[in-house]
Amino acid sequence: MPGLVDQTTVDRIQQATNIVDLISEYVSLVKKGREMVGVCPFHDDHSPSMNVSESKQIFKCFACGAGGNVFTFVMLHEQLSYPQAIERLAQRAGITIQTMRTTGPKPGQGGGHDLDPATLARVNSWACRFFEQNLRDPQKGLQARAYVASRKIDQATSDAWHLGLALGTGTDLVTAAGKKGIGMNLLKAAGLATGHGQDKFLNRLMFAITDVTGRVIGFGGRTLGNDKAKYMNSPTTVLFDKSNCLYGLEQAKHQIVSSNVAVLVEGYTDCLMAHQVGCTNVVATLGTSLTSGHGRILRRYGKTVVVIFDGDTAGMEAANRALEVCLKQRLDIKVAMLPEKMDPCDYVLAFGQQGFQRMIDEAEDVLKFKWDRLNQKFASDTTLAGRKQAVEEFLQTVATGIQSGNLSAIDRGMVVNRLSGMIGLSTRQIETELVRRMRTGAGAPIQSSQKSTDARALGQGINAVTQREILEVLLNEPRLYRSIQEDIAVETFDDPILKQVAQRFFELLKINPEANGTDLLARIDSIEVGQVVAELMLVGEQKGNFRLRLEGAVDVLKKARLFASDDLSGQDHSVELLNARRTPAGERNTRSLGFM
Numbered sequence: 373m374p375g376l377v378d379q380t381t382v383d384r385i386q387q388a389t390n391i392v393d394l395i396s397e398y399v400s401l402v403k404k405g406r407e408m409v410g411v412c413p414f415h416d417d418h419s420p421s422m423n424v425s426e427s428k429q430i431f432k433c434f435a436c437g438a439g440g441n442v443f444t445f446v447m448l449h450e451q452l453s454y455p456q457a458i459e460r461l462a463q464r465a466g467i468t469i470q471t472m473r474t475t476g477p478k479p480g481q482g483g484g485h486d487l488d489p490a491t492l493a494r495v496n497s498w499a500c501r502f503f504e505q506n507l508r509d510p511q512k513g514l515q516a517r518a519y520v521a522s523r524k525i526d527q528a529t530s531d532a533w534h535l536g537l538a539l540g541t542g543t544d545l546v547t548a549a550g551k552k553g554i555g556m557n558l559l560k561a562a563g564l565a566t567g568h569g570q571d572k573f574l575n576r577l578m579f580a581i582t583d584v585t586g587r588v589i590g591f592g593g594r595t596l597g598n599d600k601a602k603y604m605n606s607p608t609t610v611l612f613d614k615s616n617c618l619y620g621l622e623q624a625k626h627q628i629v630s631s632n633v634a635v636l637v638e639g640y641t642d643c644l645m646a647h648q649v650g651c652t653n654v655v656a657t658l659g660t661s662l663t664s665g666h667g668r669i670l671r672r673y674g675k676t677v678v679v680i681f682d683g684d685t686a687g688m689e690a691a692n693r694a695l696e697v698c699l700k701q702r703l704d705i706k707v708a709m710l711p712e713k714m715d716p717c718d719y720v721l722a723f724g725q726q727g728f729q730r731m732i733d734e735a736e737d738v739l740k741f742k743w744d745r746l747n748q749k750f751a752s753d754t755t756l757a758g759r760k761q762a763v764e765e766f767l768q769t770v771a772t773g774i775q776s777g778n779l780s781a782i783d784r785g786m787v788v789n790r791l792s793g794m795i796g797l798s799t800r801q802i803e804t805e806l807v808r809r810m811r812t813g814a815g816a817p818i819q820s821s822q823k824s825t826d827a828r829a830l831g832q833g834i835n836a837v838t839q840r841e842i843l844e845v846l847l848n849e850p851r852l853y854r855s856i857q858e859d860i861a862v863e864t865f866d867d868p869i870l871k872q873v874a875q876r877f878f879e880l881l882k883i884n885p886e887a888n889g890t891d892l893l894a895r896i897d898s899i900e901v902g903q904v905v906a907e908l909m910l911v912g913e914q915k916g917n918f919r920l921r922l923e924g925a926v927d928v929l930k931k932a933r934l935f936a937s938d939d940l941s942g943q944d945h946s947v948e949l950l951n952a953r954r955t956p957a958g959e960r961n962t963r964s965l966g967f968m
Contacts, residue, residue: 377458377469385458386894388465389442391429397585398449399672400629411672414438414448418702423910429890430906439906441893450489454897459490489610495554495562496588502548503536503578513537516577516596523641524721529648538593540575563606579640582622592640592658603659614658616665619643627653628673635678635732642716649725662694667701676704678735682715695738699772706735742769763795771809839865841925843873844912847889852918853881856926869904
């Protein structure tokens with residue numbers, strides 16, 4: 373575990389990290405009122421349900437409950453502990469932190485903290501520089517540079533994308549790492565060495581795979597010899613999973629957000645060459661079919677995906693699978709098929725930036741692509757089984773498109789009528805089949821397993837709501853605490869999480885009477901508590917009327933204590949509590965509490 377960091381340094385890191393800028397590196401945000409909204413990356417979100425407040429430096433998703441500050445966001449997104457998130461954001465901000473480490477093995481000697489993502493990212497960064505040096509070496513890199521030149525990749529692109537070279541000696545990287553004090557356990561954990569202590573990548577042109585923030589999380593290697601495995605990726609690690617990574621996303625994200633269009637290709641060089649000629653919204657899968665994880669990533673940045681695959685049979689099948697994934701993720705999908713025996717890299721070299729962009733602009737709508745595919749199958753396969761399979765595939769796409777909101781009622785009617793004329797079934801029969809498919813889950817949205825930390829999660833009844841109300845106000849207007857501190861104490865709060873929030877906040881106010889919810893969040897290392905604080909802050913700000921709401925809430929709790937001490941305390945006094953507060957000011961306060 374990384375060492376302890378003093379609170380002053382934590383505050384510096386937080387002040388240097390604007391939450392809108394940070395989250396924009398992972399998700400496309402748009403302005404909505406005083407806040408920013410975006411698709412939540414922590415559940416299968418199909419509409420912007422995450423709010424980001426720049427003034428308060430917090431985020432909150434009211435669908436799944438995720439919320440907090442910059443540290444919480446990094447903890448959730450990168451699966452880091454609180455100290456690791458501090459270290460991660462310190463690196464991003466260029467702040468050097470001094471930590472007090474607990475006793476234990478030194479880095480590289482087998483301690484459990486060696487395997488945390490930040491440590492492995494540093495190992496990958498070193499390996500990336502090592503591979504780059506090999507490629508630049510006048511002798512070692514001669515063959516690899518000749519291959520790069522043959523693919524028309526220029527020097528600027530090679531440098532910008534950190535191309536490198538893994539030698540074929542078997543222990544080149546392992547030996548160099550040992551001299552730098554990087555232990556074998558770290559190399560294995562990063563996927564750079566085999567279980568036998570040999571280099572993982574041998575005689576390969578190396579492509580550095582980065583995450584959206586620019587960290588090197590893995591590598592892809594293209595053989596420079598006769599290896600049967602033409603391409604090889606890093607194995608799955610705590611940093612890298614090829615089913616949830618897209619090559620080039622770091623370089624493409626801003627243009628994808630700007631254009632609202634992501635262009636998807638299959639290969640490293642396909643992506644590189646598109647960027648080299650100026651088509652900078654292109655990303656690539658990593659030798660795997662498009663997954664739902666890829667689809668969720670793309671949806672965070674743009675609404676439309678243009679899929680470009682080779683024009684051969686394998687490319688057609690890959691495009692077909694990709695379309696289903698994109699539809700289920702509620703993306704607008706278009707397809708551009710290349711001429712046979714051409715890949716995107718070849719096409720770019722032959723037709724340049726304008727030709728490649730024209731192909732993107734003229735890409736076919738998903739339903740037209742599927743309809744043409746259906747017609748082709750009917751023409752080439754006259755068997756009953758073959759045609760039945762083709763129709764079922766088409767109906768599956770239509771059902772998914774309807775379920776995901778990608779198919780209008782007019783388009784649906786036209787598709788049903790055209791299909792009825794082709795296969796001889798009535799429109800009613802086709803509609804019945806579509807409804808059946810939708811009911812059985814074709815394209816049905818995935819429900820989040822997470823629950824929002826709303827009032828129901830924190831208890832029910834008048835007391836629970838008024839306790840929340842007090843914290844909603846104070847986290848936004850801490851100066852009001854002095855007016856009620858004689859009436860409200862930590863013991864006032866029944867719910868364990870609310871009590872913990874109150875205790876931490878009241879202690880902070882004793883030190884700094886001007887401290888607010890944002891200051892409190894910088895001192896909380898619990899994701900669960902941070903989510904509650906973020907929700908209380910945002911909900912409280914939206915309600916406003918701070919002084920009136922606080923007075924009303926305190927009044928309710930005083931009445932509750934009075935009734936509790938009465939000899940009728942065993943009865944339900946909800947009505948008495950409400951009637952006791954029906955003054956003009958009390959009526960306003962009661963509405964703000966959601967009782968009327």
